[in-house]
Amino acid sequence: MTSSYDCSTEESRFEGLAHAQRAITAQQCIVMPTDTVYGIAADAFSPLAVRLLLAAKGRSRTMPPPVLIPRMQTMDGLAVDISDDARKLAETFWPGALTVILHAQPSLDWDLGETKGTVALRVPDDELALDILARTGPLAVSSANRTGQAAAQTAENAQEQLAESVEVYLDGGPRPTADADADALPSTIVDCTGTRVRIVRQGAISLESLRDVVPSILAFGQEVVTWQPGEDSPLTAQAAEGTEPSVDATQAEETTQGEETEQTPEAARPETETETVAEAEDSPAADTEAVEEVSAPDAEASETAETEASPRTVPQDPSGPQGS
Numbered sequence: 001m002t003s004s005y006d007c008s009t010e011e012s013r014f015e016g017l018a019h020a021q022r023a024i025t026a027q028q029c030i031v032m033p034t035d036t037v038y039g040i041a042a043d044a045f046s047p048l049a050v051r052l053l054l055a056a057k058g059r060s061r062t063m064p065p066p067v068l069i070p071r072m073q074t075m076d077g078l079a080v081d082i083s084d085d086a087r088k089l090a091e092t093f094w095p096g097a098l099t100v101i102l103h104a105q106p107s108l109d110w111d112l113g114e115t116k117g118t119v120a121l122r123v124p125d126d127e128l129a130l131d132i133l134a135r136t137g138p139l140a141v142s143s144a145n146r147t148g149q150a151a152a153q154t155a156e157n158a159q160e161q162l163a164e165s166v167e168v169y170l171d172g173g174p175r176p177t178a179d180a181d182a183d184a185l186p187s188t189i190v191d192c193t194g195t196r197v198r199i200v201r202q203g204a205i206s207l208e209s210l211r212d213v214v215p216s217i218l219a220f221g222q223e224v225v226t227w228q229p230g231e232d233s234p235l236t237a238q239a240a241e242g243t244e245p246s247v248d249a250t251q252a253e254e255t256t257q258g259e260e261t262e263q264t265p266e267a268a269r270p271e272t273e274t275e276t277v278a279e280a281e282d283s284p285a286a287d288t289e290a291v292e293e294v295s296a297p298d299a300e301a302s303e304t305a306e307t308e309a310s311p312r313t314v315p316q317d318p319s320g321p322q323g324s
Contacts, residue, residue: 004155004169007128016170017131023167024136029053031144031158032132033172034068035125036097036204037151037184038144038158040166041068043136047111050140054113056165058147064113065142066099066120070133075121078105078138085214086192092213095125097187097204112140118193128172143186153184190217196224 005016020030027049029042040056042049044067053065069075072094075082079102086100104119112119124130133139143151144158152158155171176184188203190210198218199207210217218224 002159002164002166002169004159004171007170007172013128016168017135020132020168020170021135024049024139026167027052028167029056029165030132030168030170031152031155031162031166032129032141032170033126033155033175034129034141035095035176036187037153037175038155039068039129039141040144040158040162041132041139041141044112044138044140045108045110050110050112052165053140053142056162057142057145059142061113064115065140066122067112067138068122068124068129068133068141069138070123070130072123074138075100075102078108078119078121079103080105083192083197085197085217088213089190089192089197089210090123093205093209094123095130096123097125097185098122099187099189101189101191101193101200103193120189122187126172126175128170132170151184151186198222 003019005012005019007013007016020032023030024041024043027043027046029040029049029052031038031040033039040053042053044050050065054061054063067078069078072090075090081103086102089098090100099120099122101118101120104115104117106117124133144162145151146161149161152161153175154173155169159166159169185204186201188199188205188210189201191198191200196216196218197210197214199210199220202220207217207219
């Protein structure tokens, strides 16, 4: 039977967190608030729980959920080949509304869907969400709504859409909170698996803010073209005429050859589903979440808490238990 807890009171909050932890251990789904919108969450290491999450939303394996983690150090236990740019972005915007797509740790025993070997990670900037993650470990999280519907900004709205498919609803009030001074935007998703970081979904964190940290980041839909010498080359034109290249032409050739020029094509890649948490559908790892975001290919640390026995093993942070 579905239970709902008003987490504005200490007693109800404690009971809700305990019930949510038991539900995650039992491979059931819960609904919890994040810093963006409400998310539906499940044990990231339980294939059954992830299937139940996708079924509750009416979503297929082609749209895997992001994974929310309690602290940045957990990233090294879940991903490999993490670039310096990815670390800079995580250090700057975590906890917060940035989902980072990375190469998944191949040794992990999990099945988030068709991730193509990637995972989307995020540390949410929400006290209640971090409390839950401290008890359960990494959670697969997607926006708490049926696919095609608006993301839930209250626990009540989430329950109207997801009903009995969720064991526990944790009511933390409206999201984003009134003092957040922000609209209900999903997390921004960046793909850090290539040679250059690129935005695959524009969300709460602007391109300008991201470029303050990583100036070379590519905007959503922006392509990179490597210039090759050809008919437009000053050296090629002068060689065809049988003349010696000028100093200016030689310098232009040397400075231009091999440079990357950026352009935004008239027809950018198709936009993803406007669903919030965590998750660009055209991205290999993340779905359209805003919880941040809660994948694989949304997802956002916290105090370490004792967790009940679980059928799966959560990878340990390389740095050991740390607070947020």
